[in-house]
Amino acid sequence: MQNDHxxxxxxxxxxxxxxxxxxxxxxxxxxxxxxxxxRTLEILLSEHRALGAYDILAKLDADGFGSQPxxxxxxxxxxxxxxxxxxxEALNAYVACTHPGAEHAPAFLxxxxxxxxxxxxxxxxxxxxxxxxxxxxxxxxxAVVEAQGTCPACRSAHP
Amino acid sequence: MQNDHxxxxxxxxxxxxxxxxxxxxxxxxxxxxxxxxxRTLEILLSEHRALGAYDILAKLDADGFGSQPxxxxxxxxxxxxxxxxxxxEALNAYVACTHPGAEHAPAFLxxxxxxxxxxxxxxxxxxxxxxxxxxxxxxxxxAVVEAQGTCPACRSAHP
DNA sequence: ACATAAATGATATAACATTACACATCAACC
DNA sequence: GGTTGATGTGTAATGTTATATCATTTATGT
Ligand SMILES: [Zn+2]
Ligand SMILES: [Zn+2]
Ligand SMILES: [Zn+2]
Ligand SMILES: [Zn+2]
Numbered sequence: 001m002q003n004d005h006x007x008x009x010x011x012x013x014x015x016x017x018x019x020x021x022x023x024x025x026x027x028x029x030x031x032x033x034x035x036x037x038x039r040t041l042e043i044l045l046s047e048h049r050a051l052g053a054y055d056i057l058a059k060l061d062a063d064g065f066g067s068q069p070x071x072x073x074x075x076x077x078x079x080x081x082x083x084x085x086x087x088x089e090a091l092n093a094y095v096a097c098t099h100p101g102a103e104h105a106p107a108f109l110x111x112x113x114x115x116x117x118x119x120x121x122x123x124x125x126x127x128x129x130x131x132x133x134x135x136x137x138x139x140x141x142x143a144v145v146e147a148q149g150t151c152p153a154c155r156s157a158h159p
Numbered sequence: 160m161q162n163d164h165x166x167x168x169x170x171x172x173x174x175x176x177x178x179x180x181x182x183x184x185x186x187x188x189x190x191x192x193x194x195x196x197x198r199t200l201e202i203l204l205s206e207h208r209a210l211g212a213y214d215i216l217a218k219l220d221a222d223g224f225g226s227q228p229x230x231x232x233x234x235x236x237x238x239x240x241x242x243x244x245x246x247x248e249a250l251n252a253y254v255a256c257t258h259p260g261a262e263h264a265p266a267f268l269x270x271x272x273x274x275x276x277x278x279x280x281x282x283x284x285x286x287x288x289x290x291x292x293x294x295x296x297x298x299x300x301x302a303v304v305e306a307q308g309t310c311p312a313c314r315s316a317h318p
Numbered sequence: 319a320c321a322t323a324a325a326t327g328a329t330a331t332a333a334c335a336t337t338a339c340a341c342a343t344c345a346a347c348c
Numbered sequence: 349g350g351t352t353g354a355t356g357t358g359t360a361a362t363g364t365t366a367t368a369t370c371a372t373t374t375a376t377g378t
Contacts, residue, residue: 004295032344034356053334066358069335074357089248090303092334092365107288109297120291127286129266129304132279136163137311138268144249145288146303152296191375193325212365225327232366233326251334251365 003098005048005118006111006151015045018096022084031082036065040075041096044085049115050093088117090146095119107145113154162257164207164277165270165310174204177255181243190241195224199234200255203244208274209252247276249305254278266304272313 005014022041026033033041043059044051057072065071076094079085085096086106097106098119107122122145124130133140164173181200185192192200202218203210216231224230235253238244244255245265256265257278266281281304283289292299 006295006297032356036357068359070337071358073335078356089305092251107291109288109292109295109299111297112300118291118295118297121287123287124306127288128280128282129268129286129306132266132277133268133306133308136165136268136277137314138165138270138277138306139308139314140268140306141271141308142306144303144305144307146248147283147288147292147297147299147301148303149292149298149300155296155298191325195326227328228366229328229368230326 005098006114006116006153011048014048014098015042018045018084018098022082025082025084029082031078036060036071037075037078039063039065040072041079041084044079044094044096048095048098048117050088050091050095050110050117052091052093056094086119088146089144090148105143105145108147109151110146110148111151111154112148113150113158116151118151164257165273165275165312170207173207173257174201177204177243177257181241184241184243188241190237195219195230196234196237198222198224199231200238200243203238203253203255207254207257207276209247209250209254209269209276211250211252215253245278247305248303249307264302264304266302267306268310269305269307270310270313271307272309272317275310277310 003009019041023033025031039060040056043056053069053072053076056076057067057069060071060075061067076085076087080087080094083097083103085094087094088108088110090110095108095117099106099121105122105124107120109118109120122143124140124143129143130140162168178200182192184190198219199215202215212228212231212235215235216226216228219230219234220226235244235246239246239253242256242262244253245267246253247267247269249269254267254276258265258280264281264283266279268277268279281302283299283302288302289299
């Protein structure tokens with residue numbers, strides 16, 4: 001794994017890299033990274049945790065944006081549609097993407113103890129699921145791959 | 160794949176096999192497959208689709224059981240805790256298990272068109288996710304593996 | 319029969335998400 | 349520069365999924 005966000009790391013770099021990638025991508029594609037959208041991405045980027053839509057909404061409201069659910073959901077729709085964030089289905093929560101820009105099928109390692117969500121590559125054409133799909137003649141369009149467990153940092157802290 | 164529930168099949172056999180397995184397992188483990196729980200399992204078994212908790216609740220209510228959400232959620236908790244049913248996270252809905260009794264890590268193929276959910280084995284120690292987890296030193300406790308796409312029956316119907 | 323534990327009934331509330339409509343902003347064109 | 353249509357935002361209302369709590373009933377073991 002090239003990055004391991006369970007361990008201490010230069011997180012300011014995570015933030016600036018992702019923000020920068022989003023800005024470039026939007027400029028290149030003619031997408032509008034408006035203030036609410038950018039702020040929502042910044043909120044998600046602040047930690048490697050999944051945040052609920054209403055947590056995000058509260059922060060947006062505090063920052064002077066709207067206070068109603070669609071404010072958060074619309075920004076999240078934009079971010080997820082363009083690959084800057086993902087929804088973690090097992091948590092009904094949202095996390096910033098750590099592989100921004102590139103097309104990819106995300107998989108997640110979710111620590112139950114500290115809440116950190118690490119993104120990995122799902123490799124949709126490999127693994128047991130892909131094999132089952134081929135055998136059944138099933139055409140996969142989207143895959144949700146989310147593992148819950150304990151990260152190395154938490155395990156060494158509570159042995 | 161030994162079973163393929165996207166195709167027509169002897170579904171009465173699916174039902175009786177699963178119900179029978181649940182009854183045996185409960186008898187062997189001293190678990191109580193009470194009327195609400197059994198009826199909930201029958202409702203889930205009626206189709207190879209995922210049903211929302213409130214859909215189930217409506218049927219339980221119609222059958223003279225309680226009408227309040229905990230009635231359905233408690234029955235679903237029992238069924239999922241004992242492996243007779245699973246929650247499909249991507250749909251916030253529940254499906255009967257087709258591998259009842261045995262310990263297993265389920266994976267799902269979900270057809271967007273007809274709604275059929277086929278259960279496969281996730282093989283939690285294989286595949287890209289398991290590899291990423293090993294590299295990160297992450298201990299997986301539970302895995303959510305759900306593929307959405309189109310089944311062979313729907314693809315041949317709408318080519 | 320009694321004590322204990324497990325399950326159920328019922329009320330309320332929390333958490334997550336969408337629809338609908340009015341208004342503002344922006345880009346493109348004349 | 350003003351018009352126009354498309355896109356984005358603010359807000360109210362509502363829909364959907366899930367849990368907390370407490371009283372009551374039912375099963376279990378002695
Ligand atoms: Zn970081
Ligand atoms: Zn952790
Ligand atoms: Zn069947
Ligand atoms: Zn289908």
